[in-house]
Amino acid sequence: MASVEPSKTASASAVLDDMALVQAARQGDMAAFEELVARHRDKIYARAYSMMRSEQDALDLSQEAWVRAWQRLDQFQGESSFATWMTRIVINVCLDALRRQQHRRAESLEELEEEAGGVERFMPVVTVNPTAGLEREELRTRIDAALAKLSWAHRTALILHSFEGMDYKQIGQAMGCSLGTVMSRLFYARRKLAALLADLKEERTES
Amino acid sequence: MKFESQLQLQAYLDGEMPEAQRREVEAWLAWDPEARALLNELRQTDAALAVGDCDLKLPESREFYWSKIQREIRRLETADSVPDRSGVWHWLTLWRRWLVPVGGLAILTVALIWGAWFSGRPNSLEVVLTSGNGTTYRDQARGMTLVWLSFPAENRFPEDELDALLFY
Numbered sequence: 001m002a003s004v005e006p007s008k009t010a011s012a013s014a015v016l017d018d019m020a021l022v023q024a025a026r027q028g029d030m031a032a033f034e035e036l037v038a039r040h041r042d043k044i045y046a047r048a049y050s051m052m053r054s055e056q057d058a059l060d061l062s063q064e065a066w067v068r069a070w071q072r073l074d075q076f077q078g079e080s081s082f083a084t085w086m087t088r089i090v091i092n093v094c095l096d097a098l099r100r101q102q103h104r105r106a107e108s109l110e111e112l113e114e115e116a117g118g119v120e121r122f123m124p125v126v127t128v129n130p131t132a133g134l135e136r137e138e139l140r141t142r143i144d145a146a147l148a149k150l151s152w153a154h155r156t157a158l159i160l161h162s163f164e165g166m167d168y169k170q171i172g173q174a175m176g177c178s179l180g181t182v183m184s185r186l187f188y189a190r191r192k193l194a195a196l197l198a199d200l201k202e203e204r205t206e207s
Numbered sequence: 208m209k210f211e212s213q214l215q216l217q218a219y220l221d222g223e224m225p226e227a228q229r230r231e232v233e234a235w236l237a238w239d240p241e242a243r244a245l246l247n248e249l250r251q252t253d254a255a256l257a258v259g260d261c262d263l264k265l266p267e268s269r270e271f272y273w274s275k276i277q278r279e280i281r282r283l284e285t286a287d288s289v290p291d292r293s294g295v296w297h298w299l300t301l302w303r304r305w306l307v308p309v310g311g312l313a314i315l316t317v318a319l320i321w322g323a324w325f326s327g328r329p330n331s332l333e334v335v336l337t338s339g340n341g342t343t344y345r346d347q348a349r350g351m352t353l354v355w356l357s358f359p360a361e362n363r364f365p366e367d368e369l370d371a372l373l374f375y
Contacts, residue, residue, distance in 0.1 A: 030280075034273050041272060046263035055266060066276045067283070125244045129251045139258050147260075161221075162256040168223050183214045190217070194252045 018082040026073045033073075037066055040083050044090045050159055051094040053148050061097055065090035087164065091174060098152050126194045146196035154189035161186055208241055216246050220253070 018039070024032035044065060049058035069076075069089050076085050134142065147155050153175070160166045160174060171182045218224045219232045236242050265272060345352045 030277065034277070037273055037276060038269055041265050041269075042263065045265045046260065049263055050260050059265075059267065059272075063272070063276050063279070067279045070276075070280050071283070125241075125248045126251070136258055139255060140260065140262075143255060143258070144260065158256070159260070162253065163260055168218075168221070183217065184210075186221075187214055187217050190249055190252045193256075194248050197252070197255060 019078055022073060022076055022078075022082060025070070033070060036082065040086055041066075043083060044086055047087055047159075047163075048090050048094055050144075050147065050163070051091070051098065051152070051156055057097065061093050062090055065093045068093060088174075091160070091164070095156065095175060098156070102152070123191055123195055126198045142197060143193075146193050149196055150189055150192060154185050154192065157182060157185040158189040158193065208245070212242070213245065216242060217249060220246060220249050 018036065021032040021036050025036065041062070045058055045062045048062040048065070049055065052058050052061065065086070069086055072089075076082065147158070150158070156175060157171055160171045166174065168179050168182045168186075171186075172179050175182070177185075215224070215228075215232060219229060224232070236246065343352060343354045
């Protein structure tokens, strides 16, 4: 008899439970929807925070994403997990908000810089691994601090690629830009992140 | 190194490259230490990111967070089911319904008043040119006469044309 790994069983059960809750919520069961919110609220809030870098924005936009999800429950087909579907919604809500927030002038300057190549293109390569020997939580904190220093476009490209596992085409669709722009944003984001992590390592060593 | 080459290295790392092109990049990496160093840096950054982002907890209680979502859902559902009778659009819709007949009626009324005014008082205003530098306006209905003098004369007509215009 084939055995099933416990973690996979638990995961499958969670997916089924989410689906059952979605079906109940589609019939207007608010309690079922509240349960879905309770299960995934931390993850959805964390994604909104990672993109917006503001607690209040992350709260408002994650709540807006839940409202949007309620309105679109019929569109959830179960092809991905509910958490993945919900994450896509909050990403779109945050991207809309970020676009609204951008001043026209700042946006143009950033685009110009990207087209010209940006300073990251000419930065020396970081040869020593700046994160070697760090504890997991310390590394996470350090990455979080470095991500906060990136522009919203670079940070979002990196988050979508590294944390959400999107390919170039999917990122381009989400961010509304060409493949070339996705590639350059991702490249600058990685290079700048490497430099920032190296700086943080130096600061830590000096102190 | 060209920017396009740098992006090629990244596409190689991300698996966003056809097999034939991958082999070309691998051949390039074999002889170019600069390319290897850059690829290594990109790999290290990816490895660091693989730990995931921070585990953040929502800074609000379940009830408080949910209450705002629930309120907004109810507000939207109420807005969908009951037409908004207080908004500007509602009044504009009502106005639009009456705009064409009311507008038509108003234009007709103005036209009738205008017509009656001029048809009922055909010779109420008379303009009499008395000379090259003076004009007299006479309003019969109001019993008023206005004489306009200008110097030097504003209208210098040839004698024959002037004769034709004089009608006093």
